[in-house]
Amino acid sequence: MYVHATLELSYSGVPQFLAIAPRVKALVEAKGVKMVQGLLFTTGRLNTVVHIWKVRDMNHWHDTISSLQTHPDFPEIWAALSASVVDEKLAFAMAAPHFPDA
Secondary structure (H helix, E strand, O other): OEEEEEEEEOOOOHHHHHHHHHHHHHHHHOOOOEEEEEEEOOOOOOOEEEEEEEOOOHHHHHHHHHHHOOOOOHHHHHHHHHHHEEEEEEEEEOOOOOOOOO
C-alpha cells in the first residue's frame, strides 16, 4: 500500500520545508515507512511537493504519524511545517497490477 501526499508550499516556505523534510523522512523511515519518491514540481502549481510512501497498511501510516507527536523534535518540526505548508492532501493507493513491484 502507498500513501500519496501532496503538499502545497508557500513561496517563502520552500527553503524552510526543504530544510526540515530530511529530518521528517528519517523519523518516519525509522518506523518502517519507506519513501519511494519525493518530487518538487517546476510546472503546474509551483512549489508543490509530492511524497510517495510505502506502508504496510493505513494503520501503519496513522501509527507512524501519531508517534511523531511525542518526539522531542516535534515542536520544531510542527512549527516549520505550519509555516511552510498551505495545503496537504493524502491519498492511499494499492500498486497497479502492471507496476514492477506489485
